[in-house]
Amino acid sequence: MLSHSGRRALPFLLLLALYGCVPVFGTPVELPQKLEPQRDDYEASLSVAFASVNRFAARYDWSYRAEELILDFEVFETQGALWRRILELEDLPPGTALPVTGLAATVEGGHLLAVTPEEYRRLHPEYAQGDTAWEELLAHELVHALHVAILDGNDAAMGPVWFYEGFAVIGARQPLGLEQRFESNRAALAALKHLESRPKGSYATYAAVLRHFMAKAPLPELVRRARDPDFERWLLALP
Ligand SMILES: [Zn+2]
Structure with missing residues (x-):
C-alpha cells in the first residue's frame, strides 16, 4: 500500500518523466556552454523581466502570469545562432535568409529566445541604452505573448x-x-x-x-x- 506521501509523489515523478527530468518548477534557462559561469545573472534578468510584465498585467487586471506564457528561455551568442533556432522551430530550410536586420529576441512556439546583452548592444545601439535595456527587451517579447493570451x-x-x-x-x-x-x-x-x-x-x-x-x-x-x-x-x- 502506498503511504500518503508516496501517493503524492507519484504524479510528481510522472511529470518529471514527461519533462525529461528538466526541473518542473521555475523556467528552464538554456545557455551556451561559454555563458554557464554567468547563469545566475541570466536567471536574475529573466526574473526582472517576469516581474515587470506581471506588474503591467496586474495594473489592467489581466489575470496572466508572465511565467506561464513561456516554456523556457534560450540565449544565443549571435543573431545567426538565434535565427538558426527559429528556422528549426518553424521547420524551415536552414539556409533561409533573415528577413529583418534587427532581430534580437522573439517568442517562438512558447520558447523565449534572445541574443546576449552584448549582441543586443551591437545590433541596436539606439535601443540598448541604460542598465536594464536587455531585461526590457525580454519583457517586450513577453508582453507580445501576454497580448496574444489576452486575445485568447x-x-x-x-x-x-x-x-x-x-x-x-x-x-x-x-x-x-x-x-x-x-x-x-x-x-x-x-x-x-x-x-x-x-x-x-x-x-x-x-x-x-x-x-x-x-x-x-x-x-x-x-x-x-x-x-x-x-x-x-x-x-x-x-x-
Ligand atoms: Zn515587438
Missing part, C-alpha cells in the same frame, strides 16, 4: 503594427518616445504615416502615439478595438 490566442486580432509594438514598448517600460507629444489625434496618426518612408526610430513613435490615445481611452478598450478595420477612424474621433 488570436494573434490576428492584435491590430496594426504600430499598436502592438507600441503596446510592447509601453508594457516593457522601454524608455522610447517619452519626449514625443502630439497636439491632436490627427497629428498622432499622421506621425505614423510619416514613418513609412523612414522606419528608423519607429518604435519610439509607435509608443508615443499609443501613450497619446491611452490618455483618452482605457488600454483594455484599445486592445479590444484594435482588431477593427475602423480602429484608426474611431481613435480620430476620441474627445
Whole structure:
C-alpha cells in the first residue's frame, strides 16, 4: 500500500518523466556552454523581466502570469545562432535568409529566445541604452505573448503594427518616445504615416502615439478595438 506521501509523489515523478527530468518548477534557462559561469545573472534578468510584465498585467487586471506564457528561455551568442533556432522551430530550410536586420529576441512556439546583452548592444545601439535595456527587451517579447493570451490566442486580432509594438514598448517600460507629444489625434496618426518612408526610430513613435490615445481611452478598450478595420477612424474621433 502506498503511504500518503508516496501517493503524492507519484504524479510528481510522472511529470518529471514527461519533462525529461528538466526541473518542473521555475523556467528552464538554456545557455551556451561559454555563458554557464554567468547563469545566475541570466536567471536574475529573466526574473526582472517576469516581474515587470506581471506588474503591467496586474495594473489592467489581466489575470496572466508572465511565467506561464513561456516554456523556457534560450540565449544565443549571435543573431545567426538565434535565427538558426527559429528556422528549426518553424521547420524551415536552414539556409533561409533573415528577413529583418534587427532581430534580437522573439517568442517562438512558447520558447523565449534572445541574443546576449552584448549582441543586443551591437545590433541596436539606439535601443540598448541604460542598465536594464536587455531585461526590457525580454519583457517586450513577453508582453507580445501576454497580448496574444489576452486575445485568447488570436494573434490576428492584435491590430496594426504600430499598436502592438507600441503596446510592447509601453508594457516593457522601454524608455522610447517619452519626449514625443502630439497636439491632436490627427497629428498622432499622421506621425505614423510619416514613418513609412523612414522606419528608423519607429518604435519610439509607435509608443508615443499609443501613450497619446491611452490618455483618452482605457488600454483594455484599445486592445479590444484594435482588431477593427475602423480602429484608426474611431481613435480620430476620441474627445
Ligand atoms: Zn515587438
